[in-house]
Amino acid sequence: MSFYRGSLRSRIFLSMILLVIGASILIAVVTIFQYREEAEDYHGERLLRKESTIRKNIDYVIKTTTYPVETEKIPLIFKDRIYEIKDIHNLEIYLYDLQGHLLKTSKASFVKDTIKNSISPKVLEGLKKSDIKSFVEQFEENGIGYRSSFTYITDRHFKPLAILNLPYIEDDDFINKELKENLIRLGYAYLFMLLIAIILAYFLSKYITKSLNTISEKITETRLNKHNQKIIIDDTSEEITTLVSAYNGMIDELEISAAQLASNEREAAWREMAKQVAHEIKNPLTPMRLTVQSFQRKFDVNDVDIHKKMKEYSDTLIQQIDTMSSIASAFSTYAQMPAQQDETLNVVNIIKLALDIFNEGYINFYSEEKEIIANFDRTQLIRVITNLIKNSIQAISEGQPEDPKIEVRVFSEKENVSITVMDNGIGVESENVDKIFEPKFTTKTSGMGLGLAMVKKIVETYGGTISLNTAYEIGTTFKVTFPK
Numbered sequence: 375m376s377f378y379r380g381s382l383r384s385r386i387f388l389s390m391i392l393l394v395i396g397a398s399i400l401i402a403v404v405t406i407f408q409y410r411e412e413a414e415d416y417h418g419e420r421l422l423r424k425e426s427t428i429r430k431n432i433d434y435v436i437k438t439t440t441y442p443v444e445t446e447k448i449p450l451i452f453k454d455r456i457y458e459i460k461d462i463h464n465l466e467i468y469l470y471d472l473q474g475h476l477l478k479t480s481k482a483s484f485v486k487d488t489i490k491n492s493i494s495p496k497v498l499e500g501l502k503k504s505d506i507k508s509f510v511e512q513f514e515e516n517g518i519g520y521r522s523s524f525t526y527i528t529d530r531h532f533k534p535l536a537i538l539n540l541p542y543i544e545d546d547d548f549i550n551k552e553l554k555e556n557l558i559r560l561g562y563a564y565l566f567m568l569l570i571a572i573i574l575a576y577f578l579s580k581y582i583t584k585s586l587n588t589i590s591e592k593i594t595e596t597r598l599n600k601h602n603q604k605i606i607i608d609d610t611s612e613e614i615t616t617l618v619s620a621y622n623g624m625i626d627e628l629e630i631s632a633a634q635l636a637s638n639e640r641e642a643a644w645r646e647m648a649k650q651v652a653h654e655i656k657n658p659l660t661p662m663r664l665t666v667q668s669f670q671r672k673f674d675v676n677d678v679d680i681h682k683k684m685k686e687y688s689d690t691l692i693q694q695i696d697t698m699s700s701i702a703s704a705f706s707t708y709a710q711m712p713a714q715q716d717e718t719l720n721v722v723n724i725i726k727l728a729l730d731i732f733n734e735g736y737i738n739f740y741s742e743e744k745e746i747i748a749n750f751d752r753t754q755l756i757r758v759i760t761n762l763i764k765n766s767i768q769a770i771s772e773g774q775p776e777d778p779k780i781e782v783r784v785f786s787e788k789e790n791v792s793i794t795v796m797d798n799g800i801g802v803e804s805e806n807v808d809k810i811f812e813p814k815f816t817t818k819t820s821g822m823g824l825g826l827a828m829v830k831k832i833v834e835t836y837g838g839t840i841s842l843n844t845a846y847e848i849g850t851t852f853k854v855t856f857p858k
Contacts, residue, residue: 769799
């Protein structure tokens with residue numbers, strides 16, 4: 375549901391408003407129902423009171439009459455007295471015989487809609503079955519509610535003489551007026567409460583969500599590789615305080631974990647670097663040791679070729695020493711961060727200069743512009759290009775395509791300079807793509823795996839990026855992008 379996907383502030387606000395509106399509607403319904411029940415009780419009790427009083431008057435008339443107390447004499451007994459009783463109680467009176475036929479009424483004339491000449495069989499049956507010998511019929515005519523009570527009139531010996539019918543109009547005007555006034559008062563009260571609820575819901579939801587927004591922003595900004603600030607919120611609820619305390623505790627643990635992780639990563643990096651350096655240095659040391667041992671065994675002062683052999687031994691040692699020196703230089707160059715020089719240069723010319731040292735005829739250079747100016751260190755840019763070209767040459771030598779080619783392109787992309795180096799060499803296997811820029815990773819039979827790692831380090835130092843697009847045994851394209 376969209377309600378549950380909405381913001382917490384909106385849900386709190388709407389919930390409080392709906393709660394007040396729902397409560398007001400419920401109380402209004404209960405009030406109306408209560409008034410209707412009270413009206414029912416009021417009319418029923420009022421009719422019973424009038425019936426009881428009128429019966430006492432009728433009993434008195436019967437006791438004091440000079441006529442024989444018989445059903446047939448009822449019209450004579452109540453000839454004039456029925457009007458007196460009507461005036462006293464302000465209620466019409468109808469007298470029927472025991473079969474339900476009209477004997478006497480207090481009305482001067484009959485009203486078709488409310489007065490009948492006989493009682494319905496349903497009423498007669500209900501009256502006979504009643505334990506208290508009384509029956510009340512409720513009906514509605516022309517939109518007006520009526521209650522009509524039926525009860526027996528008896529003589530001194532409690533013998534039924536006639537049936538007394540008292541029609542009663544349910545006049546609800548007073549009750550309805552009171553109900554209307556009460557609902558209006560409730561409406562004003564709940565309108566005021568609704569206004570208070572809107573204001574309270576607005577500030578309460580704002581107060582709650584303000585703390586949650588602060589916590590959310592801090593959690594979003596949390597990083598493992600930086601110092602994270604703790605959350606400080608005053609005068610908030612117990613639940614928010616618990617959440618803040620949990621977050622601050624997590625930050626403390628994260629700081630400790632980050633420091634430990636950084637320390638472990640540095641130690642691991644140094645161990646890996648030491649292993650790599652040791653491995654690379656051991657390679658030239660082995661032939662140097664064998665050369666010296668061979669020289670010791672075969673050294674003869676009287677040998678006529680002693681000078682020639684000395685030169686061979688010396689050349690071998692010097693070659694291995696040069697190899698060790700190049701290894702040390704490579705690691706030193708990788709470890710040293712390239713210094714950013716504020717040097718404005720033409721990238722097109724620098725790339726041409728870098729390509730001039732290569733003699734391979736299949737290297738081609740393309741530029742869409744004669745001049746692309748950017749801020750970059752000349753030496754570092756040459757190093758980037760030469761390392762990428764060397765990598766492509768080695769890939770071609772391993773792949774040995776029939777028509778080898780390396781294409782170097784430079785072009786502008788908005789505020790950036792882009793350089794691509796494409797070759798149709800051996801390519802990179804898919805499982806090695808993610809490792810290609812890692813230090814000491816190489817797929818070559820020789821080399822230390824620092825070239826591409828160094829290129830990536832230089833490019834990122836100048837705010838640029840390097841990407842790889844390759845297909846094994848088809849070719850590779852490196853793309854370097856950096857701001858002008």
